[in-house]
Amino acid sequence: MNTWIKAAALGMIVAVCAMVSPDASMAQDVKSLRGTLAIEDGNTAADLYRLNTGKRFTRNYRQQPPLIPHRVEKYQIDVKANQCMGCHDWPQNVENNAPKISETHYLSPTGERLNKVSGSRWFCNQCHVPQVAAKALVPNTFKSSND
Numbered sequence: 001m002n003t004w005i006k007a008a009a010l011g012m013i014v015a016v017c018a019m020v021s022p023d024a025s026m027a028q029d030v031k032s033l034r035g036t037l038a039i040e041d042g043n044t045a046a047d048l049y050r051l052n053t054g055k056r057f058t059r060n061y062r063q064q065p066p067l068i069p070h071r072v073e074k075y076q077i078d079v080k081a082n083q084c085m086g087c088h089d090w091p092q093n094v095e096n097n098a099p100k101i102s103e104t105h106y107l108s109p110t111g112e113r114l115n116k117v118s119g120s121r122w123f124c125n126q127c128h129v130p131q132v133a134a135k136a137l138v139p140n141t142f143k144s145s146n147d
Protein backbone atom coordinates (compact mmCIF):
# COMPACT_ATOMS: atom_id res chain seq x y z
CA MET A 1 0.00 0.00 0.00
CA ASN A 2 1.20 3.46 -0.80
CA THR A 3 2.42 5.37 2.32
CA TRP A 4 -0.06 8.21 1.81
CA ILE A 5 -2.99 5.81 1.64
CA LYS A 6 -1.70 4.08 4.79
CA ALA A 7 -1.37 7.41 6.61
CA ALA A 8 -4.89 8.44 5.54
CA ALA A 9 -6.35 5.06 6.60
CA LEU A 10 -4.64 5.33 10.00
CA GLY A 11 -5.94 8.88 10.41
CA MET A 12 -9.49 7.67 9.75
CA ILE A 13 -9.17 4.81 12.25
CA VAL A 14 -7.90 7.22 14.93
CA ALA A 15 -10.74 9.64 14.18
CA VAL A 16 -13.37 6.86 14.42
CA CYS A 17 -11.90 5.57 17.72
CA ALA A 18 -11.96 9.10 19.15
CA MET A 19 -15.66 9.38 18.21
CA VAL A 20 -16.77 6.05 19.71
CA SER A 21 -14.91 6.30 23.03
CA PRO A 22 -16.17 9.11 25.23
CA ASP A 23 -13.56 10.94 27.34
CA ALA A 24 -14.75 9.57 30.70
CA SER A 25 -14.14 5.90 29.84
CA MET A 26 -10.75 6.76 28.33
CA ALA A 27 -9.69 8.49 31.55
CA GLN A 28 -10.45 5.28 33.51
CA ASP A 29 -8.17 3.25 31.22
CA VAL A 30 -5.18 5.50 31.83
CA LYS A 31 -3.02 4.16 34.68
CA SER A 32 0.01 5.97 36.03
CA LEU A 33 3.05 4.20 37.55
CA ARG A 34 1.68 5.29 40.97
CA GLY A 35 -1.41 3.14 40.44
CA THR A 36 -4.37 4.35 42.47
CA LEU A 37 -2.33 5.93 45.30
CA ALA A 38 -3.49 9.37 46.37
CA ILE A 39 -1.05 12.21 45.66
CA GLU A 40 -0.25 12.76 49.35
CA ASP A 41 0.56 9.05 49.95
CA GLY A 42 4.19 7.96 49.70
CA ASN A 43 5.08 5.42 47.01
CA THR A 44 7.94 2.93 46.81
CA ALA A 45 10.37 3.56 43.97
CA ALA A 46 9.59 1.67 40.77
CA ASP A 47 11.75 -1.40 40.08
CA LEU A 48 14.48 -0.42 37.66
CA TYR A 49 15.44 -3.93 36.49
CA ARG A 50 19.10 -3.14 37.06
CA LEU A 51 21.55 -5.76 35.86
CA ASN A 52 25.06 -4.50 36.83
CA THR A 53 26.62 -7.57 35.23
CA GLY A 54 30.18 -6.21 35.51
CA LYS A 55 30.61 -7.44 31.92
CA ARG A 56 30.55 -5.25 28.84
CA PHE A 57 27.66 -5.76 26.41
CA THR A 58 28.19 -5.97 22.67
CA ARG A 59 27.01 -2.76 21.01
CA ASN A 60 23.94 -2.98 18.79
CA TYR A 61 25.35 -0.51 16.27
CA ARG A 62 28.78 1.07 15.84
CA GLN A 63 27.93 4.53 17.20
CA GLN A 64 26.00 3.27 20.25
CA PRO A 65 27.21 4.67 23.58
CA PRO A 66 28.13 1.46 25.44
CA LEU A 67 25.90 0.57 28.40
CA ILE A 68 27.39 0.89 31.89
CA PRO A 69 28.03 -2.58 33.37
CA HIS A 70 28.31 -1.41 37.01
CA ARG A 71 26.49 0.64 39.65
CA VAL A 72 26.61 4.42 39.23
CA GLU A 73 24.52 5.82 42.11
CA LYS A 74 27.52 6.89 44.18
CA TYR A 75 29.52 8.57 41.42
CA GLN A 76 29.01 12.31 41.59
CA ILE A 77 28.98 14.37 38.40
CA ASP A 78 28.55 18.12 38.79
CA VAL A 79 30.11 21.30 37.43
CA LYS A 80 33.39 20.72 39.31
CA ALA A 81 33.66 17.00 39.97
CA ASN A 82 33.31 13.94 37.77
CA GLN A 83 34.03 10.73 39.66
CA CYS A 84 33.69 8.58 36.53
CA MET A 85 36.91 10.14 35.29
CA GLY A 86 38.76 8.80 38.36
CA CYS A 87 38.65 5.40 36.63
CA HIS A 88 37.96 6.16 32.98
CA ASP A 89 40.37 9.01 32.16
CA TRP A 90 43.87 8.25 30.95
CA PRO A 91 46.21 7.36 32.71
CA GLN A 92 44.13 6.41 35.81
CA ASN A 93 42.20 3.90 33.67
CA VAL A 94 45.30 1.71 33.41
CA GLU A 95 45.67 1.00 37.14
CA ASN A 96 41.87 0.69 37.56
CA ASN A 97 41.72 -1.74 34.68
CA ALA A 98 38.83 0.28 33.22
CA PRO A 99 38.31 1.09 29.53
CA LYS A 100 39.62 4.56 28.65
CA ILE A 101 36.98 7.03 27.51
CA SER A 102 36.82 7.02 23.74
CA GLU A 103 39.30 9.28 21.84
CA THR A 104 36.20 11.06 20.47
CA HIS A 105 35.61 12.34 24.03
CA TYR A 106 38.86 14.37 23.84
CA LEU A 107 37.72 16.31 20.75
CA SER A 108 36.32 19.82 21.10
CA PRO A 109 33.03 20.53 19.30
CA THR A 110 35.13 22.13 16.50
CA GLY A 111 37.32 19.02 16.19
CA GLU A 112 40.47 20.19 18.06
CA ARG A 113 42.32 17.50 20.03
CA LEU A 114 42.20 18.41 23.72
CA ASN A 115 44.33 17.15 26.59
CA LYS A 116 41.31 16.65 28.81
CA VAL A 117 37.78 15.46 28.28
CA SER A 118 35.68 17.85 26.17
CA GLY A 119 33.01 19.84 28.00
CA SER A 120 30.43 18.37 25.63
CA ARG A 121 31.23 14.91 27.10
CA TRP A 122 31.35 15.95 30.76
CA PHE A 123 27.92 14.66 31.77
CA CYS A 124 28.52 10.98 30.98
CA ASN A 125 25.01 9.84 31.84
CA GLN A 126 23.57 12.11 29.17
CA CYS A 127 24.55 9.27 26.78
CA HIS A 128 25.62 6.25 28.86
CA VAL A 129 22.98 4.44 30.85
CA PRO A 130 23.31 1.40 33.13
CA GLN A 131 22.44 -2.02 31.74
CA VAL A 132 18.81 -2.99 32.40
CA ALA A 133 16.59 -5.94 31.60
CA ALA A 134 13.48 -3.89 30.92
CA LYS A 135 10.71 -4.88 28.57
CA ALA A 136 10.21 -2.62 25.56
CA LEU A 137 7.58 0.00 26.46
CA VAL A 138 6.03 -0.16 23.02
CA PRO A 139 6.28 -2.87 20.37
CA ASN A 140 9.08 -2.16 17.92
CA THR A 141 10.92 -3.91 15.11
CA PHE A 142 14.46 -2.74 16.01
CA LYS A 143 17.15 -5.21 14.95
CA SER A 144 20.77 -5.07 16.08
CA SER A 145 23.19 -4.52 13.20
CA ASN A 146 25.13 -7.53 14.60
CA ASP A 147 22.27 -9.89 13.75
Ligand code: HEC
Pocket residue numbers: 054055056057065066067068069070072075083084085086087088096097098099124125128
Ligand atom coordinates in the same frame (compact mmCIF):
# COMPACT_ATOMS: atom_id res chain seq x y z
C1 HEC B 1 35.93 2.42 40.42
C2 HEC B 1 36.20 2.58 38.99
C3 HEC B 1 35.07 3.01 38.08
C4 HEC B 1 34.28 4.15 38.19
C5 HEC B 1 34.33 5.23 39.27
C6 HEC B 1 33.40 4.14 37.04
N1 HEC B 1 33.65 3.04 36.26
FE1 HEC B 1 32.81 2.60 34.46
N2 HEC B 1 33.86 0.86 34.36
C7 HEC B 1 34.83 0.45 35.28
C8 HEC B 1 35.38 -0.82 34.84
C9 HEC B 1 36.48 -1.61 35.57
C10 HEC B 1 34.69 -1.17 33.64
C11 HEC B 1 34.92 -2.40 32.76
C12 HEC B 1 34.17 -3.61 33.18
C13 HEC B 1 34.57 -4.78 32.28
O1 HEC B 1 35.19 -4.57 31.23
O2 HEC B 1 34.25 -5.92 32.63
C14 HEC B 1 33.77 -0.09 33.36
C15 HEC B 1 32.95 -0.05 32.26
C16 HEC B 1 32.21 1.08 31.87
C17 HEC B 1 31.52 1.24 30.60
C18 HEC B 1 31.43 0.20 29.50
C19 HEC B 1 32.40 0.49 28.38
C20 HEC B 1 32.24 -0.49 27.22
O3 HEC B 1 32.99 -0.32 26.25
O4 HEC B 1 31.39 -1.37 27.24
C21 HEC B 1 30.93 2.46 30.62
C22 HEC B 1 30.08 3.10 29.52
C23 HEC B 1 31.23 3.08 31.90
N3 HEC B 1 32.00 2.22 32.63
C24 HEC B 1 30.78 4.33 32.28
C25 HEC B 1 30.97 4.87 33.54
C26 HEC B 1 30.33 6.08 34.02
C27 HEC B 1 29.36 6.93 33.21
C28 HEC B 1 30.77 6.29 35.30
C29 HEC B 1 30.35 7.37 36.26
C30 HEC B 1 28.91 7.51 36.49
C31 HEC B 1 31.72 5.22 35.61
N4 HEC B 1 31.78 4.36 34.54
C32 HEC B 1 32.44 5.12 36.80
C33 HEC B 1 35.23 1.15 36.39
C34 HEC B 1 34.67 2.33 36.86
Ligand code: HEC
Pocket residue numbers: 062063064065066082084085088099100101102103104105117120121122123124125126127128
Ligand atom coordinates in the same frame (compact mmCIF):
# COMPACT_ATOMS: atom_id res chain seq x y z
C1 HEC C 1 27.39 12.93 23.82
C2 HEC C 1 27.32 11.52 24.23
C3 HEC C 1 28.39 10.99 25.17
C4 HEC C 1 28.84 11.53 26.36
C5 HEC C 1 28.38 12.80 27.05
C6 HEC C 1 29.84 10.59 26.87
N1 HEC C 1 29.96 9.52 26.00
FE1 HEC C 1 31.21 7.93 26.24
N2 HEC C 1 30.69 7.25 24.38
C7 HEC C 1 29.72 7.78 23.58
C8 HEC C 1 29.67 7.04 22.32
C9 HEC C 1 28.72 7.33 21.17
C10 HEC C 1 30.65 6.01 22.41
C11 HEC C 1 30.98 4.96 21.36
C12 HEC C 1 31.55 5.56 20.11
C13 HEC C 1 32.82 6.27 20.35
O1 HEC C 1 33.81 5.60 20.68
O2 HEC C 1 32.80 7.51 20.25
C14 HEC C 1 31.28 6.16 23.73
C15 HEC C 1 32.29 5.36 24.21
C16 HEC C 1 32.70 5.35 25.56
C17 HEC C 1 33.54 4.34 26.17
C18 HEC C 1 34.10 3.10 25.46
C19 HEC C 1 35.46 3.42 24.92
C20 HEC C 1 36.05 2.24 24.20
O3 HEC C 1 37.11 2.44 23.58
O4 HEC C 1 35.47 1.15 24.21
C21 HEC C 1 33.69 4.66 27.49
C22 HEC C 1 34.47 3.90 28.55
C23 HEC C 1 32.98 5.90 27.69
N3 HEC C 1 32.39 6.29 26.50
C24 HEC C 1 32.90 6.56 28.91
C25 HEC C 1 32.37 7.84 29.06
C26 HEC C 1 32.50 8.64 30.28
C27 HEC C 1 33.19 8.20 31.56
C28 HEC C 1 31.87 9.84 30.03
C29 HEC C 1 31.79 11.05 30.91
C30 HEC C 1 33.08 11.70 31.25
C31 HEC C 1 31.32 9.77 28.66
N4 HEC C 1 31.65 8.56 28.12
C32 HEC C 1 30.55 10.77 28.05
C33 HEC C 1 28.92 8.87 23.87
C34 HEC C 1 29.10 9.74 24.95
